[in-house]
Amino acid sequence: MSAIDNVEGPVLRPGDDGFDDELSGYQLAHPHRPDLVVGVTSAADVVAAVRYAADHGLPLAVQTSGHGREVPLAGGVLISTRRMDGVRVDPAARVVRVEAGTRWAQVVAAAAEHGLAPPSGSAPGVGVVGYTLGGGIGVLARELGWASDRVRSVELAMPVGIRHVTAGSDPEVFRTLRGAGTPPGTAVTAMEIELAPVERIHGGALSVAQEHVPALLAAYRDWTADLPEFLTSSIGALPYPDLPMVPAHLRGRYVAQVRIASTGSAAETQRLVAPLRAAVPTTGALAELPYAQAATIFAEPDQPHPYTGTNTMLREFDPAVAAAALEITGPGAPVMCVLGLRHLGGALARPPAVPDAVAHRDAPYLLSVLSLVDGTDVPGRLHRELMDAVAPWSLGPTPNFRFGEEAAREWAR
Template identity: 55%
Template sequence: MESIDLVPQTDPASALDPAAVAALVRRVRGPVLLPGDDGYDAERSGFQLARRHRPAVIVGARSADDVAAAVAFAGDQGLPVAVQATGHGLSAVTDGGLLISTRRMSGVRVDAAAGTARVEAGAVWGRVVEAAAPHGLAPLNGSSPGVGVVSYTLGGGVGVLARTYGFAADRVRSVDLVTADARQLHVTAEGDPELFGALLGGGHGLGVVTAMEFALVPVARLYGGQLVFAGEQLDRVLEAYLTWTDAVPDELTSSVALIAYPDLPQLPEALRGRYLVQIRIAYTGSAEEGERLVAPLRAVGPRVSDDLREMPYAESGTIHRDPSDPHAYDGDNALLGGLDAAALRRVAALTGPAAPVMTVVQLNHLGGALARGGGAVGHRDARWALRLLSPLTGDDADAALATVRALHAEALAAVAPWRLGRSVNFLFGSHGQRPDAEDVARSVHDAEEHRRLTELKAAHDPENLFRFHPAAAADRAPATTAVPAVTH
């Protein structure tokens, strides 16, 4: 699928100082690319094809020194900075500025004796899972092996083991950070507790993270997989699931997804044109106890498929089966303090087979260890995360985006009585370009935490160099706007 490129097309490099660019090229090990250069389009593209950065200059960083050089150049030239690793969830897309691409910084090192992993800025979760598995260890990774570790973690990180072990951010030991004045810091809870805590849930607007060390957990296997029901059983499944989650132990993390699959030949025949309800299970206890726990769900009725099984943790990416091919999409979410089946049925009615666009609905069961911990992760008391994602298709990109956002807004209105805010990890589109960008920014944390992050942002980045982030437009993001994590 081609990128829709929902950004004006101008010549962002026209005002650059050629001598300064030449000096940057000499200083960094990675490539320096301008619009029109071979590799420029590939470097600015990520998993999210709906939008691409169109920077004045790209630095394909190979090291923390490259990142520092790029930040210093941007400061000297008055260019705002964006960062991209995998490009799953883009920061606010810009026409101009400097883009630091970190995908070449993909190192992963596991210290089995210490039970830790150190990863570079461009590493993806699949590599960490693979490196930890031979030692009987696991990271607190997300459902997709291809998502970048660093930005996922800076946004909190609700993963496969979330209710058992909490947010990925809760396990971080240290962060290597390039600041707005191009200094390289090693940030720890002991050395700078305020900055360290703000990074873990407050995110990339405070600098560019070049590496991170975090604790692993002793998990070598899981009982997990999917129970898939036909859409005709929707009401019974939702009632049973909401009741069931009231009593499950913290060792069980689950979600339910509602997907109306289009009738397309590239889809497996079992999915084409079907509306399915998928319950995803990850349980760290025994398979025997797992079978007992899921029995009430199986009792709902016949399943389209049922692949619950004991598996090595290295196969945890098969539980959700997230798409691995880049595509264009937009999404939104709500963190909820409660929920009832009637509201969830309303969401299903709006987003099901009769909806104007395909919408994947996912309801994550929260609580457990997620409710405990520190850092700047917002709304830890949420019991649910309701996530909406829709592909963007057709020739009229603006019309497609408007349709999707109107549908998502209507669906999320059904859960308004329980809404606490948003999770920055699940802001799948470029929210900085929304007319309600400031409201989105404020929804990620409560008012006091938002104020604290705003003050830290102003102190650590007074010129607002790192202004591109999911919840504030680049052209109206003053240094006094709090910056949630860039989910790149």
């Protein structure tokens, strides 16, 4: 009898009804092309899929939402975890247990009922486990640290069964799972993650027109030099399409937005942001909002699309980095590039209580670039050109902002 004969979820091969649906996700470029898809519904199903791959010497991959798909699977076994989305909050311990297919929106909502917040990112549709396995830089990252730092335990499916991994039981495996992904031939079935006592934040997005973006980048470097860690911020710059669904003040324009999230008071946050607003003209406002609405600060698209991207952690945000970023991926680029700059430091820079695998903790900034896949090699060429230009200030990439072909090149090195 095969290991997958007793799986409760669907087991599909190419040509079966529903096979292609299991492969779909937020990332439409470079889809997985497995020989077998197992739509798991329980930890036992995951163990069966892992055992089947091991018994037959097949490669293995896991997909939840398909946001962060890195290296597409060619052949082998794909575990689709979207049916495993259980969430259980322990408000007294400030811990949430999430199953393998849970998305951040579910955790944010469940934690909010108890006045708590998870270390979630800017896109509520992202899968919790994949995000956390890669480190995880969240909305309040400078205060809460890496999401992986807050992992209490991991349930890991292996060919022989479920292994409950903690700092005490398996220190080296626990370290790897917090920032470096899963060991080969295994898959996570659940995680326990620490929550924080955060109910409301003060924040918003401040928009800066194209002609002021160079000045914004210079001002941002100075402004972030000594901010308290309760304020986390980032910049996203891109050309917005001239389409009716785009807000009028952004439509058809190249705009940079400074995204701000703070647990400080309204008065303190406004005081801290005032020097930046004085340095460059901005539109938009900061306001108090529930943490459950924090993703509105970023307003990332929720429609699936094909994209590729890469990143690097920076030892400093040198003026030459800003100049190269705008020259290569700015408004004059031949394809649309979404340029990102995240201010790190604070809790992100501190060693965790228990060692984990997050690299480059001392990096003060993360530079990223993302483009739609257009059937040419232009996006990848521009991304490589940018990474080459900033190499003198680069410490190396972080896993969660590499997508498609860009991730495949990193894995091949």
